[in-house]
Amino acid sequence: MKIAVTSASGKLGASIVKHLVDLIGKDNVIGIARTPEKAKHLGVEIRKGDYNNREDFNNALKGVDKVLLVSGMDEPQKRIEQHRNVIEAAKQNGVQKIVYTSIIGSETGTAFSPVVNSNRQTEEDVRNSGLHWINGRNGIYIEPDLEYIDTYIKEGEIRNCAADGKCGYTSREELGFAYAQLLYNDSLNDNTYNLLGEAITQTQLAEYINEVYKTDLNYTSVSVEEYKKERQEALGEFMGTVIAGIYEGIRNGANVVPSDFEKVAGRPHKSTLEIIKNYHQNHPQNLA
Numbered sequence: 001m002k003i004a005v006t007s008a009s010g011k012l013g014a015s016i017v018k019h020l021v022d023l024i025g026k027d028n029v030i031g032i033a034r035t036p037e038k039a040k041h042l043g044v045e046i047r048k049g050d051y052n053n054r055e056d057f058n059n060a061l062k063g064v065d066k067v068l069l070v071s072g073m074d075e076p077q078k079r080i081e082q083h084r085n086v087i088e089a090a091k092q093n094g095v096q097k098i099v100y101t102s103i104i105g106s107e108t109g110t111a112f113s114p115v116v117n118s119n120r121q122t123e124e125d126v127r128n129s130g131l132h133w134i135n136g137r138n139g140i141y142i143e144p145d146l147e148y149i150d151t152y153i154k155e156g157e158i159r160n161c162a163a164d165g166k167c168g169y170t171s172r173e174e175l176g177f178a179y180a181q182l183l184y185n186d187s188l189n190d191n192t193y194n195l196l197g198e199a200i201t202q203t204q205l206a207e208y209i210n211e212v213y214k215t216d217l218n219y220t221s222v223s224v225e226e227y228k229k230e231r232q233e234a235l236g237e238f239m240g241t242v243i244a245g246i247y248e249g250i251r252n253g254a255n256v257v258p259s260d261f262e263k264v265a266g267r268p269h270k271s272t273l274e275i276i277k278n279y280h281q282n283h284p285q286n287l288a
């Protein structure tokens with residue numbers, strides 16, 4: 001059985017490849033990457049695949065039984081067409097099953113909603129592909145918060161517009177484990193699964209980070225407008241707007257949904273505190 005993973009050069013794709021290799025062996029796993037040399041270290045066969053290039057995927061999916069499509073990074077409308085290049089090539093090549101990494105979030109009323117809706121459109125395209133399909137809806141990764149720890153320490157606070165809204169976080173490591181199961185285990189086919197851990201507030205997140213990193217961070221809640229302005233200044237118009245929209249969704253309760261992680265993975269999702277502890281141990285360069 002050959003299983004291919006797109007965007008294998010990225011952090012989520014690489015985690016899925018690693019867990020798949022553990023499950024079915026390296027000879028059965030193919031990494032597809034826009035920049036193949038960035039995925040060579042994974043130790044599996046690497047093929048070229050840029051989402052903008054249908055021909056790449058017509059070649060990359062030859063002899064592949066199942067494919068994992070990692071959601072792209074472009075603006076929402078463009079992503080839909082990019083993902084269709086992979087779906088159409090999968091159909092043409094006789095691939096039997098497609099698994100898509102989608103997102104949990106507010107479908108209306110936030111600046112992140114256009115991104116959520118583009119994910120929903122690809123979910124529909126995957127469902128209508130005629131192949132066996134699975135849509136995984138991912139919680140928010142915790143790692144970017146931990147990569148940002150030096151800034152949090154400098155500012156003495158975690159600051160955003162989530163207020164006391166709760167968020168079910170996950171990690172790329174936990175998702176890698178779950179997606180390997182989703183690809184391998186066909187009894188899970190033809191369904192949509194929420195993949196996330198327990199829901200926590202930003203105040204709880206600050207407390208967990210303080211416990212692990214021995215820091216003294218507070219959580220500061222600001223208005224959506226104020227936070228959007230700050231993030232746009234720091235990250236530019238598009239990304240700043242998207243980030244503010246994600247926290248606005250958390251504020252509105254969009255990130256509290258029932259989790260299907262245990263059903264998929266065969267074990268409970270790790271707690272947020274445990275994930276932070278593991279990350280801290282594995283990234284000594286980020287030690288505060």
Ligand SMILES: NC(=O)c1ccc[n+]([C@@H]2O[C@H](COP(=O)([O-])OP(=O)(O)OC[C@H]3O[C@@H](n4cnc5c(N)ncnc54)[C@H](OP(=O)(O)O)[C@@H]3O)[C@@H](O)[C@H]2O)c1
Nearest residue numbers: 007009010011012013034035050051071072073139140141
């Ligand atoms: N749930 C969350 O909290 C969350 C947060 C951020 C993003 N996301 C979504 O999850 C996805 C994976 O996240 P990640 O952490 O793995 O991101 P990442 O480490 O930044 O990797 C992004 C990957 O996308 C690839 N890529 C970009 N444009 C492409 C194209 N035109 N064709 C093929 N590949 C392309 C990159 O390839 P190169 O190596 O060639 O650049 C890279 O492999 C993101 O793309 C985004 O849709 C989710």
